[in-house]
Every structure is written in structure tokens, then in C-alpha cells.
Amino acid sequence: MSSSMVEMASQGGDEEGNERLDKLHMTDLATTTLYLTRETFLQAAISLKDRVIEATWKERGGLQLQSMDPTVYTGLLGTAFTCLRSYQATGCQSDLQLCAEIVDTCAAVARSSKRHLTFLCGSGGVYALGAVVANYKDDCQRRDLYLDLFLESGRRDCNLLVLLTLVRLSIDGFHTRTLKILRKM
Numbered sequence: 001m002s003s004s005m006v007e008m009a010s011q012g013g014d015e016e017g018n019e020r021l022d023k024l025h026m027t028d029l030a031t032t033t034l035y036l037t038r039e040t041f042l043q044a045a046i047s048l049k050d051r052v053i054e055a056t057w058k059e060r061g062g063l064q065l066q067s068m069d070p071t072v073y074t075g076l077l078g079t080a081f082t083c084l085r086s087y088q089a090t091g092c093q094s095d096l097q098l099c100a101e102i103v104d105t106c107a108a109v110a111r112s113s114k115r116h117l118t119f120l121c122g123s124g125g126v127y128a129l130g131a132v133v134a135n136y137k138d139d140c141q142r143r144d145l146y147l148d149l150f151l152e153s154g155r156r157d158c159n160l161l162v163l164l165t166l167v168r169l170s171i172d173g174f175h176t177r178t179l180k181i182l183r184k185m
Helices: 004-010 015-026 038-056 077-090 093-112 123-136 140-157 160-171 175-184
Strands: none
Touching: 038 077, 077 093, 077 123, 093 123, 093 140, 123 140
């Protein structure tokens, strides 16, 4: 079996997990139903997340903020989103903290950018993710800051996605603050 995710999971050093994976290597996959446990997939996902963080955040070294891509789709904010999803799956506070650090860095770059960008490729995504992360951290002041920045970027860009995202944030628990913003629109 040559699945890279399974190979990454097997590199974790867990002997019991490695024995199970070794058995999979010996079977004929054409005649066998493949069954991997939730834990195996979670280990593989965590390993992949760690590699992404290493490549995009830790190894970026001397990368200047001006040359950094702060977007979700092609840039560093995608790493922050990966950390957030990892936190949601594992409850690991260090993933949430790292996500917050990356979002703050991306927000600094997005604020200094003169380009008007779309949600996935611009400041709207940075600020929306910042608000979600701050909400998870129970940091109401930072959440409100990011919501205000998000709303400002929406007014500037006149982007329908701003409204749709505010509605989604309301569903996810930003009820009071989001309703106030929607009333102002």
C-alpha cells in the first residue's frame, strides 16, 4: 500500500498502529475492504498538519511581511485554517494559539495591503477567521476588532459574501454582535 497519509501515520512510532498497518501491507487490496480506524486517520491528519506548519510557518525564516501571501486560498491563512480545524478535531490549545498567531500576522499584512481582494484571497477571510479564533479563545475585545475590520472590508469591497458570512457567524454563536452589525447594514 502506498498511501502517503497511511505512511505518515505509521511514522508516529506507535507500535500497535504500525502492526495494524503492516497487516494492511500484506493483504491484497483488490479483494479486501480497506478499514482504517479514526485514530489512524487522525494521526495522519495531525502529521500532515505538522508538516504544513513546518513548511509554511516555521521555515519561512526571513520572509518579509511585504512579500507574504496572507490569503486562505494560496497563502499562509490556509495554514491558520488548518490549525483551527485541528483544534476543532482534537481540542489541542496549542493549535488554537498557533492559529491566532498566524491570523494576527496575516491581519497585519492585510491591513497594509492596498489591493481590494475577494473573501478567499483577501482581507475578508483574514478578519473572519480572526473573529472565529478570538471567539474560541473567549477574547471578546479581539473578536469585536476583527468583526469591525471584516465589516469595514465588506463596505469597501461591497462583497455579498460579507453578508453571507455574517449570517454564518450568527449561526456559529456570534448572535448578539452579529445582529447589531446586520441592523447597521
